[in-house]
Amino acid sequence: MSGFLDNKTRVMDTIITLEGRRQIAEGKLNIEYVSFTDNATFYDLDLLSGSADPSNRIYVEQTSLMQDRITFEADDSGKLNPFKNASNITGSNSGKIIEIISSSANLKFITGSEFASTAERLLASSVQNFQNLQILGTKDYVFEDDDFQSSPEEIYFEISDELPLESSKKTRNINELPALFIDKSFSKSTNFKYLPPINKIFDKSLDKTDINVINQNRIGRYDNGKGGFEVVQDEYSYDKLEEDLSLLKSYGFSKSIQFDPTSISNNLVCQLFEINNADLQKLDIVDYGSYVYNDISKRVFFAGKVLVDDNGCQTFVKIFTLVFS
Secondary structure, eight states: OBBOOOOTTTOOOOOHHHHHHHHHTTOOOOOOOOOOOOTTTOOOOTTTTTOOOTTOOOOBBBOOOOGGGOOOOOTTTTTOOOOOOSSSSSOOTSSSSSEEOOTOOEEEOOOOOOHHHHHHHHHHHHHHHHHHHOOOOOSSSSSOOOOOOEEOEEEEEOOOOSSSGGGGGGGOOOOGGGOOOGGGGGTTTTGOOOOOOOOOOOTTTSSSTHHHHHEEEBBSOOOOSSOOOOSSSOOOHHHHHHHHHHHHHTTTOOOOOOOSSSSOOOOOOOEEEEEEEOOOOEEEEEEEEEEEEETEEEEEEEEEEEEOOSSSHHHHHHEEEEEEE
């Protein structure tokens, strides 16, 4: 229960929410954005100043509310953490959806024909929480549309025995796929680049990324995890990515979505989920990076799952490639 604020000592009251405390406990708290809300604030009209002096009112201390959580959080396997909302439904780390029947905490696991529709209600509660938060913002007088729409609202992919994968590649063993540290999808990420041990190079005129310079100064021949002794990891270049996207487009597996109306800054919050008849899982996102191709600025993300092979190595299985331009 909240206490009362002393308006002589505190002008603004802030707390770390329950979600923030959970992330701190897991060592994952990373503050990137700050927003302000005037939800539940009482404005009293004053004919002279516009609003009455609020300093003599009684104010309650801040508390954690369900709308503090907007984005669904998942564990390393993609299973959702509990998500508070007004619909009395939540996800669980088992991938199941739970409905709270009454205040007595009776729980019902949603299965069968109810699962898909209940999953949609659960995911929609993220938007409801965001709306209930009533974040303060600046009115955009250039783009006066308050709505956000996508066209089309739904897209479908028709999978055949031959496309997008050849019939011989329809089934793959997880052990055949590259582990995270040698996956080309991560080749732009600094933490996943292969760094062969070399002697210190004092000549500043030499290019330390040149394969010949590296070979001349390497300490020894070390396995880079590919089963060989290649020194430099293959990089997934922009040209190669565009080539792969063009191939998928020729197969009919490229879909375009227009966001109109939208804001001038085009800031988007995107979450991807996999829903089947009895399981709800959040997909993992890999930020490939930004680049310019044919005078068009692009930002690319890979969406998929992280699975563990028989050797205990994590492997990223890519399902979608998202290109924002």
